[in-house]
Amino acid sequence: MAFKQHSVLPGFNLALGYTLLYLSIIVLLPLSALVFKSSHLDLAGFWHAVAEPRVVASYKLTFVASALAASINLVAGLLIAWVLVRYPFPGKRFIDALVDLPFALPTAVAGIALATIYAPNGWIGQYFEPFGIKIAFTPIGVVIALTFITLPFVVRTVQPVLQELEKELEEAAASLGATRLQVFQRVILPTLLPALLTGFALAFARAIGEYGSVIFIAGNMPYVSEITPLMIISKLEQYDYLGATAIAVVMLGVSFLLLFVINGLQWWSAKRLGRRR
Amino acid sequence: MRRGFNPSLLPPHPSQGNPMSIEIKNINKRFGDFTALDNLNLDIASGELLALLGPSGCGKTTLLRIIAGLETPDQGQILFHGEDATDTHVRERQVGFVFQHYALFRHMTVFENVAFGLRVRPKKTRPTEAVIKKKVHDLLGLVQLDWLADRYPAQLSGGQRQRIALARALAVEPRVLLLDEPFGALDTKVRKELRRWLRRLHDEMHITSVFVTHDQEEALEVADRVVVMNKGKIEQIGTPEQVYDTPETPFVYQFLGDVNLFHSRVHEGWAEIGGARIEAPNSPNETTATVYVRPHEIDLSRDASDSAIAGVITHIRLLGATVRLEVEVAGHEAVEVELTRERYQDGAWRVGDPVWLNPREARVYTAG
DSSP states (O other): OTTOOOOSSOOHHHHHHHHHHHHIIIIIHHHHHHHHHHTTSOHHHHHHHHSOHHHHHHHHHHHHHHHHHHHHHHHHHHHHHHHHHHOOOTTHHHHHHHHTHHHHSOHHHHHHHHHHHHSTTSTTHHHHGGGTOOOTTSHHHHHHHHHHHTHHHHHHHHHHHHHHSOHHHHHHHHHTTOOHHHHIIIIIHHHHHHHHHHHHHHHHHHHHHOOHHHHHHHOOOTTTSOOHHHHHHHHHHTTOHHHHHHHHHHHHHHHHHHHHHHHHHHHHHHHHTTOOO | OOOOOOGGGOOOOTTTTSOOOEEEEEEEEEETTEEEEEEEEEEEOTTOEEEEEOOTTSSHHHHHHHHHTSSOOSEEEEEETTEEOTTOOTTTSOEEEEOTTOOOOTTSOHHHHHHHHHHTSOTTTOOOHHHHHHHHHHHHHHTTOGGGTTSOGGGSOHHHHHHHHHHHHHHTOOSEEEEESTTTTSOHHHHHHHHHHHHHHHHHHOOEEEEEESOHHHHHHHOSEEEEEETTEEEEEEOHHHHHHSOSSHHHHHHTSOOEEEEEEEETTEEEETTEEEEOTTSOTTOEEEEEEOGGGEEEESSOOTTSEEEEEEEEEEETTEEEEEEEETTSOOEEEEEEHHHHHHHTOOTTOEEEEEESSOEEEEOO
16 A cells, blocks of 8 residues: 555554444444435435425524534533643542533433423422523423533543643743733633534534433424434334434434534644644 | 854844843742742842752742742742832733743744734734734844744744744843743753853843753853852852852852762861872861862872872773773772873773872862
8 A cells, every 4th residue: 555654563454454344334334324225215205304394493403402502511611621620629529520420321311300400390490480481391401401411522622631731831921921811812722722622523413413311301392392313213103214314314414514524623723733643 | 053143133122221130039938848949149130141050959940930920939029120029920020931841832833922922912012013023023033043934833843942932032022031941951962052042142132131050061151150059048159160160068069060079087287088188278177078079180190109099990981072080999989080082092091000199179178
């Protein structure tokens, strides 16, 4: 192979071959089966399945709510990582462990717990009820469930980078006359950008595919609070396998495109930091 | 590296004709149980290049950081040209600080790194884009790296990075330039070039500068005055000649070069080491003393003598221009002798040869 470079690390062919085989079986094969299955539909049938108004409403909810949840965690996750790295305080390890909990919890449990708390008579929901704000069983509830489930991503990607950040960079900036805010904006944030983007991408991807925690709090009202994964499930329940795969293909395409763009951004910003690949 | 230094490239610097002295008064600093600085006093004259020299952990970096305002003293005062600057934030102190590991902003080009200090100024005092551009290019010309303006720090060598860091610090027209082991991370050759270059730069700009180093050669070569520090205290302050030729304490003597130690007693103004008698006029009679002799201040002879130290050559190491011999002396640890290549060849010394050592210079420090 022309691009093979001499390396002291042995097993390039073996490692690359294994990687490709593994990715093919685990990722590519099921996905191509999906695309293959949907190709049984003709174009009109495909369009009919994916452009149905109720399905279109679910795309909007899924992608907008996912982007919102990932954005919320971009800010909150950065804050949590900052506090965990920068300040010593009692119970720090406990808080640190708490961050991973949304990963460990079965998503359905999370969903039921959130639905109970945010229901109009729930612990938190009751305070919003008098103002006419409903959280559970509305798109707001969907965003909350997705925010909960995607919390660890940004924290865990930003934390190590923040830990490695040289104190001297901030001191240098301060000695050059920069205020705290300028140091953060011009020195810290740009350095964290690739990690933030990675965290955002992971959170976003996870939110798009999330099902278990959302369906309990969403209320699943047609055109209002139905997410796309739910549309797929309900098509399957009606034995409309082709319709389900058609929607899945659309999700797959959009997700791939978005992740591709985010990865491109991340690659670009990492390159600027001199971490060339 | 291009070494030509062109003073005409210098931007007019406000510190010229704007003298800036620093007074450090009774500074104390502790980190937990560790005393970093112990009631330290130091006056830094306007426009001088001062070296803080000492082993790691002696407090020299802490002192530099306190001058910069990156660290606050537990007690004491810092005066900048007579004005109390102890509580002035590093942001307002107008110091240029250069770090050992450069601390360049990796996401910015060389140009943007140098321009940083100008861009973060409040709107009222911020120069226009054209002025910034001219100033940055002037400074890059000064450090002879104008051709790297569009590169990122990751694409530069260590020596280039440190020169950019210096240009960045100078961009804000600091009243004081502080350098923390500026050449510590560079290889020997680049380090030597850069310190000569720094000396020339200082000769042109006359900005009051303090630099920290643990390398005595660097301090002696570059600085106007050297402050030798140990365990949070100043051991000696003086010109390079003064601290090297007349070290006031055993520590300074040992730290400023290789040394042979002899344990002895003072008897009527003389200390005797293996036959050789060293004058110790000011030492009290009958006290234990330590005699310090530098390896290059010992003469070798083949002629037996009662007034010399007898020994046998056990090792010979060729170190470029000099040759180091190890001589075994009865009842004493091995003595190091340094000869020039010529004198070594004239003597035709071999391992196993018996020799007599004659210290040309020595210093006697009595205990207590």
